[in-house]
Amino acid sequence: MSEIKTQLVVLGGGPGGYSAAFRAADLGIETVIVDSRDSLGGVCLNVGCIPSKALLHVAKVMKEAKHLASHGVSFGEPKIDLDKIRDYKDGVVKQLTNGLAGMSKMRKTQHVKGYGKFTGSNTLEVQGDDGVTTITFEKAIIAAGSEPISLPFIPEDDRVIDSTGALEMKDIPEKMLVLGGGIIGLEMGTVYEALGSNVDVVEFLDQLIPAADKDIMKVFMKDYKEKFNIMLETKVTAVEAKDDGLYVTFEGKKAPAEPVRYDKVLVAVGRKPNGNLVSADKAGVNVDERGFINVDKQMRTNVEHIFAIGDLVGQPMLAHKAVHEGHVAAEVVAGQKHYFDPRAIPSVAYTEPEVAWVGLTEKEAKEQGVNYEVASFPWAASGRAIAQDSTNGLTKMIFDKESGRVIGGAMVGTNAGEMLGEIGLAIEMGADGEDVALTIHAHPTLNESIGLASEIFEGSITDLP
Numbered sequence: 001m002s003e004i005k006t007q008l009v010v011l012g013g014g015p016g017g018y019s020a021a022f023r024a025a026d027l028g029i030e031t032v033i034v035d036s037r038d039s040l041g042g043v044c045l046n047v048g049c050i051p052s053k054a055l056l057h058v059a060k061v062m063k064e065a066k067h068l069a070s071h072g073v074s075f076g077e078p079k080i081d082l083d084k085i086r087d088y089k090d091g092v093v094k095q096l097t098n099g100l101a102g103m104s105k106m107r108k109t110q111h112v113k114g115y116g117k118f119t120g121s122n123t124l125e126v127q128g129d130d131g132v133t134t135i136t137f138e139k140a141i142i143a144a145g146s147e148p149i150s151l152p153f154i155p156e157d158d159r160v161i162d163s164t165g166a167l168e169m170k171d172i173p174e175k176m177l178v179l180g181g182g183i184i185g186l187e188m189g190t191v192y193e194a195l196g197s198n199v200d201v202v203e204f205l206d207q208l209i210p211a212a213d214k215d216i217m218k219v220f221m222k223d224y225k226e227k228f229n230i231m232l233e234t235k236v237t238a239v240e241a242k243d244d245g246l247y248v249t250f251e252g253k254k255a256p257a258e259p260v261r262y263d264k265v266l267v268a269v270g271r272k273p274n275g276n277l278v279s280a281d282k283a284g285v286n287v288d289e290r291g292f293i294n295v296d297k298q299m300r301t302n303v304e305h306i307f308a309i310g311d312l313v314g315q316p317m318l319a320h321k322a323v324h325e326g327h328v329a330a331e332v333v334a335g336q337k338h339y340f341d342p343r344a345i346p347s348v349a350y351t352e353p354e355v356a357w358v359g360l361t362e363k364e365a366k367e368q369g370v371n372y373e374v375a376s377f378p379w380a381a382s383g384r385a386i387a388q389d390s391t392n393g394l395t396k397m398i399f400d401k402e403s404g405r406v407i408g409g410a411m412v413g414t415n416a417g418e419m420l421g422e423i424g425l426a427i428e429m430g431a432d433g434e435d436v437a438l439t440i441h442a443h444p445t446l447n448e449s450i451g452l453a454s455e456i457f458e459g460s461i462t463d464l465p
């Protein structure tokens with residue numbers, strides 16, 4: 001049994017945890033990171049954001065290559081080498097996790113590998129491969145993240161997978177069911193469809209990506225109803241594992257009359273916070289019944305010297321939110337007076353087309369009784385979109401009618417997520433529609449649609465195609 005004394009311990013080495021630890025170390029605080037994985041990076045780098053984007057890149061290039069046939073350039077049928085695809089994905093992850101290890105070393109933050117649990121208000125025990133390490137700390141940041149929700153009525157079977165299983169890419173199933181029409185399920189479904197699977201998607205609600213506005217998802221559906229068999233307002237009531245496949249029974253609007261056979265079922269019904277798994281009660285930290293830890297704007301829990309960040313403090317469960325919360329927690333630990341109070345946190349589905357929104361959605365504006373106005377620019381009128389054959393897109397800006405300020409924005413279309421930052425900046429800086437309309441956007445670009453939509457709001461639309 002070994003013992004460590006430190007000023008700060010960070011429990012969890014994901015985007016929240018490593019960002020907090022690095023910031024704290026930069027501010028001169030002696031910091032230890034505890035994480036059960038071999039490499040820092042948490043879910044996002046190891047089994048989330050990054051490997052999924054590597055695979056989505058492959059899927060996108062394949063789709064574009066196929067599409068070029070209609071513009072006079074044809075390639076042969078794709079030959080899939082699954083081992084090489086997996087190597088590519090793993091290489092991307094390794095490059096980034098190695099980078100993190102280097103940054104950690106440079107800052108002299110110590111990574112204690114193992115599973116950590118609080119044993120008191122200033123002590124943590126880490127169960128590692130070589131035994132137990134006791135850490136005595138002055139301050140702690142809990143950044144233990146989240147894990148996929150499993151459904152109790154679905155049998156344990158190798159052919160039932162979650163997002164981590166889907167990213168392993170063991171094989172390409174002929175027929176696959178994605179259970180849940182949220183971002184993670186749709187991204188993974190996009191990868192498998194591109195590689196040859198027949199993909200069905202079942203969603204209990206009446207639209208995919210339920211948080212996005214209906215008009216945005218209508219554009220998305222134009223492409224995706226061709227790609228997937230989508231069953232909305234339908235739920236899975238049973239899954240039976242047989243030798244020849246998984247037999248799924250559905251109920252609801254689009255439910256097939258008989259159970260349907262699948263080679264694989266991807267369960268993507270959301271993620272649950274890990275707040276209940278760290279014995280936070282031993283340190284006196286309150287955890288709610290779902291596993292979330294309540295924090296104030298300085299990311300402080302109910303215990304003065306213990307902070308919490310990332311997926312386990314609440315929605316949206318996104319890496320960039322965790323990073324910013326991590327910075328705030330570290331700065332407060334170092335005695336600075338910072339707090340986490342963003343006006344807008346972006347969300348992006350890296351499907352093709354991408355779906356991206358930031359600030360208020362129209363649905364939220366309505367619910368909050370905001371006096372708003374929407375101005376939308378269809379990509380069918382964008383010169384760049386026409387030139388690159390990506391006209392299935394829409395840019396939507398939401399303005400406060402009284403102040404004229406930008407309060408939200410959404411884009412659906414190719415690379416939408418890359419362009420969303422401009423709208424986020426406008427919201428954070430309190431820009432009004434005129435500021436955006438008067439900003440000269442390069443022509444022809446897809447993001448000039450943001451300026452053009454703002455010109456519509458300003459009533460000054462030009463004739464730029």
Ligand code: FAD
Binds near residue numbers: 042116350
């Ligand atoms: P995590 O990344 O979950 O890290 C927590 C770490 O703590 C993990 O390594 C865990 O093993 C470790 N841990 C937990 N408990 C203990 C313990 N007791 N002892 C030791 N270690 C422990 N977000 C985006 O913003 N963009 C995306 O494109 C995106 N894509 C995603 C794709 C997929 C397939 C998935 C699953 C998620 C995706 N996310 C994405 C979400 C993103 O991964 C999370 O929001 C982010 O990782 C949360 O960061 P975190 O620091 O809170 O925790």
